[in-house]
Amino acid sequence: MARRPLPRILSKDSAQLARTQIARSRELARTAADSATDVLHPLITVTRGLRLLASAALRRWTDTPKDRRGPLLFLVASVILAVTLVPYGPMLAVIALMAAAGWQGRDRTPPPPEGPDESQTDRLQSLYEALVPYFSSPEDPAPLYAHGGEWEKAFPAHEFDDAGRVGHLVIRYPAYFPDGEHEARVRIEQLLTAKSGRGREYRFAWDEEGNQLTVTVLPPLPADIPAQHFVTAPGETVLGFTDPSEVQRTLPLSYGEEHIDVPPVVWRTGVRSTEPHLLALGHPGAGVSTLLRSIALQALQYGDVLVVDGGGTGEYACLTGRDGVLAVECAPSGALASLEWAAQETERRLIAINLARQAGDPPPADARRALWILVDRPSVFTHLAEAGGRRDPQDLLQVPLRHGRAANVTVVVAEQSDAADALADAVRQHTRARVVLGAVTSRQVETALGAAPHTVPLGHVPPGRGYARLGSGPVHRLQVPRTPDPYDDATSDADRQAVLALLPPRTTAVEAATPQPANLTKSPVPAKAAVAESS
Numbered sequence: 001m002a003r004r005p006l007p008r009i010l011s012k013d014s015a016q017l018a019r020t021q022i023a024r025s026r027e028l029a030r031t032a033a034d035s036a037t038d039v040l041h042p043l044i045t046v047t048r049g050l051r052l053l054a055s056a057a058l059r060r061w062t063d064t065p066k067d068r069r070g071p072l073l074f075l076v077a078s079v080i081l082a083v084t085l086v087p088y089g090p091m092l093a094v095i096a097l098m099a100a101a102g103w104q105g106r107d108r109t110p111p112p113p114e115g116p117d118e119s120q121t122d123r124l125q126s127l128y129e130a131l132v133p134y135f136s137s138p139e140d141p142a143p144l145y146a147h148g149g150e151w152e153k154a155f156p157a158h159e160f161d162d163a164g165r166v167g168h169l170v171i172r173y174p175a176y177f178p179d180g181e182h183e184a185r186v187r188i189e190q191l192l193t194a195k196s197g198r199g200r201e202y203r204f205a206w207d208e209e210g211n212q213l214t215v216t217v218l219p220p221l222p223a224d225i226p227a228q229h230f231v232t233a234p235g236e237t238v239l240g241f242t243d244p245s246e247v248q249r250t251l252p253l254s255y256g257e258e259h260i261d262v263p264p265v266v267w268r269t270g271v272r273s274t275e276p277h278l279l280a281l282g283h284p285g286a287g288v289s290t291l292l293r294s295i296a297l298q299a300l301q302y303g304d305v306l307v308v309d310g311g312g313t314g315e316y317a318c319l320t321g322r323d324g325v326l327a328v329e330c331a332p333s334g335a336l337a338s339l340e341w342a343a344q345e346t347e348r349r350l351i352a353i354n355l356a357r358q359a360g361d362p363p364p365a366d367a368r369r370a371l372w373i374l375v376d377r378p379s380v381f382t383h384l385a386e387a388g389g390r391r392d393p394q395d396l397l398q399v400p401l402r403h404g405r406a407a408n409v410t411v412v413v414a415e416q417s418d419a420a421d422a423l424a425d426a427v428r429q430h431t432r433a434r435v436v437l438g439a440v441t442s443r444q445v446e447t448a449l450g451a452a453p454h455t456v457p458l459g460h461v462p463p464g465r466g467y468a469r470l471g472s473g474p475v476h477r478l479q480v481p482r483t484p485d486p487y488d489d490a491t492s493d494a495d496r497q498a499v500l501a502l503l504p505p506r507t508t509a510v511e512a513a514t515p516q517p518a519n520l521t522k523s524p525v526p527a528k529a530a531v532a533e534s535s
């Protein structure tokens with residue numbers, strides 16, 4: 001199917017993506033047109049010259065007084081006659097005419113001025129001056145940076161955007177600058193962000209070998225890609241979308257008949273995963289519940305889902321009673337019972353898989369189907385457990401976290417950043433896939449993900465915007481797909497329909513599902529769960 005731009009229903013950021021594709025097509029067309037122009041250039045020049053000569057002749061004729069037109073006509077006719085009589089005359093005349101036309105038709109537009117204009121030079125000079133204190137040393141006999149020095153030597157490449165702001169800049173710096181130190185880098189990155197224009201996100205690529213820093217402005221990530229069926233393999237979950245330069249792969253997203261390719265952050269789970277569990281952190285309202293909802297919708301395609309919601313705001317009510325949803329627990333006792341069941345189920349699967357292996361059989365089907373344990377805000381349950389002298393439900397996550405990979409059990413924990421201290425050690429140790437959402441500082445990203453981002457985070461970001469890191473991989477910018485609660489009054493009709501279309505059919509009556517996790521009847525634990533729930 002032909003790739004076409006986004007429909008008009010998509011707002012700003014998606015439309016921007018579509019515009020990027022249109023711009024690419026235009027660029028291709030422009031390149032083709034440029035090549036054709038190069039080939040046809042002599043013909044175009046001569047034609048233009050002939051047109052100019054003809055209009056000059058016509059002007060001369062109209063300017064000549066009527067009484068002199070007769071002799072002029074006679075003179076022209078005599079010249080033409082003489083030319084035709086001379087040997088090779090007509091041919092020489094045509095050559096002379098073409099030469100005159102070529103000369104007349106030559107391109108006279110002055111070439112565009114090379115290098116930056118005055119305001120751009122001022123910007124570069126001011127950037128250079130701002131860097132002097134950081135990139136100079138009194139002991140340096142030939143400093144690259146000095147007050148009143150030449151920025152041309154320090155900035156070998158630069159580009160400006162249409163608004164006249166820096167779009168791309170290569171900065172050389174002295175070898176003694178401690179570019180291996182995080183603090184030193186951050187100081188330079190913050191300074192460049194401030195001087196190049198706030199409100200945009202910059203990518204900083206430090207070339208420690210070459211003593212060169214490349215600054216590139218990143219376009220905003222598309223913030224309104226709605227929930228939809230993502231074309232992924234079993235065991236792959238789309239966390240969100242990132243920059244095209246960061247990942248090899250793109251995901252075709254469809255809007256009716258329209259298509260757009262977007263680079264995704266894909267998290268692989270299951271037996272071969274090196275980061276089988278995920279921890280998502282974020283400030284209130286940053287969108288971690290939305291991320292969990294998006295993960296749940298994808299997980300339900302190939303597995304069963306158990307939701308334990310400490311937030312208790314009913315944000316997962318749309319999942320209750322759906323095919324594949326084992327339970328949606330909001331009460332402490334229910335959470336405890338469900339997680340106890342999940343721990344036992346993990347052990348049961350492990351034993352079943354081991355027995356099958358010993359017997360030389362493939363793992364049994366009920367141990368192969370993925371089980372997802374999604375826990376939103378466990379710190380609330382921890383707090384309540386402490387207050388009520390009960391067991392912390394987080395303790396029960398230890399078994400699925402430690403052994404879940406082999407048993408096809410995946411744990412996703414979401415927590416508010418300021419309550420991250422309440423997370424159990426097992427949760428921190430075994431969640432190697434990490435996401436942090438919201439307006440965060442570089443330091444907060446580093447604390448959450450274990451590595452600093454290559455950009456200076458913005459002060460204001462849309463919901464669902466943040467960073468992701470899978471294991472020891474690079475830190476990706478991330479925008480979570482728009483997956484709102486379909487039961488929220490503020491959700492638009494289009495979004496509600498998009499989410500509802502992804503939900504499996506409701507196979508269990510909600511009343512039945514609420515007190516006792518409906519599908520837990522598959523396991524030996526539901527009775528326990530029901531007892532705990534009613535106690």
Ligand SMILES: Nc1ncnc2c1ncn2[C@@H]1O[C@H](COP(=O)(O)OP(=O)(O)OP(=O)(O)O)[C@@H](O)[C@H]1O
Nearest residue numbers: 283284285286287288289290463464480481482484
């Ligand atoms: N990826 C996203 N795209 C668009 N809107 C989003 C996205 N993520 C969240 N939102 C919107 O932001 C608001 C808060 O989202 P959400 O409830 O997921 O945040 P949260 O971090 O769980 O906060 P809280 O803990 O307070 O519920 C909602 O209105 C939601 O629709």
